[in-house]
Amino acid sequence: MIPGMNKKQMKQMERQMKKMGMKMEDLEGVREVIIRFDEKELIIDNPSVSLMNVMGQETYQIEGQAREVELEYEIEIPDEDIEMVANSANVSEDEARQALEECKGDLAEAIMKLNQ
Numbered sequence: 001m002i003p004g005m006n007k008k009q010m011k012q013m014e015r016q017m018k019k020m021g022m023k024m025e026d027l028e029g030v031r032e033v034i035i036r037f038d039e040k041e042l043i044i045d046n047p048s049v050s051l052m053n054v055m056g057q058e059t060y061q062i063e064g065q066a067r068e069v070e071l072e073y074e075i076e077i078p079d080e081d082i083e084m085v086a087n088s089a090n091v092s093e094d095e096a097r098q099a100l101e102e103c104k105g106d107l108a109e110a111i112m113k114l115n116q
Contacts, residue, residue, distance in 0.1 A: 023053045033062050042066045075105045089114035 005013070017024060027049040035042040047064035077100045086096035088111045099110040 021055050024050055026050050033064070035066075039071055041069045041071060043069060075101065077101065077105055081105070081107055085110050085114070 014024070030047055030049045031045070033044040033047045033049065035044075044062060044064040044066045047062050049063075050061040052059045052061065077097060081100060082093050082096045085091075085100060085107060086093045089096065089099075091099075091114050095114065096110065099114050100107070103109040103113060
């Protein structure tokens with residue numbers, strides 16, 4: 001339900017939406033919504049979630065308090081990648097490993113960085 005609307009207004013809005021081919025329903029029992037980015041997550045606990053279907057296209061509306069969580073993960077870099085970067089950039093394997101870690105395992109970016 002939309003905050004600030006009474007039941008009569010809500011029913012009128014639902015009728016208008018139905019005429020336009022729109023359907024909206026509240027999803028019950030949703031405990032958590034997670035939005036993942038490359039380096040962080042937004043976590044919304046106990047959200048209010050609505051699903052709107054407009055001509056077959058689904059749209060979700062999420063209401064709630066989000067908290068941000070930074071992701072920390074360690075990348076496993078294969079020895080073959082280290083050797084390839086070291087040979088391509090003409091550097092030691094330690095330098096190649098460090099560059100790959102800084103570039104999150106991206107071979108091309110590591111080689112470009114070492115060649116600068």
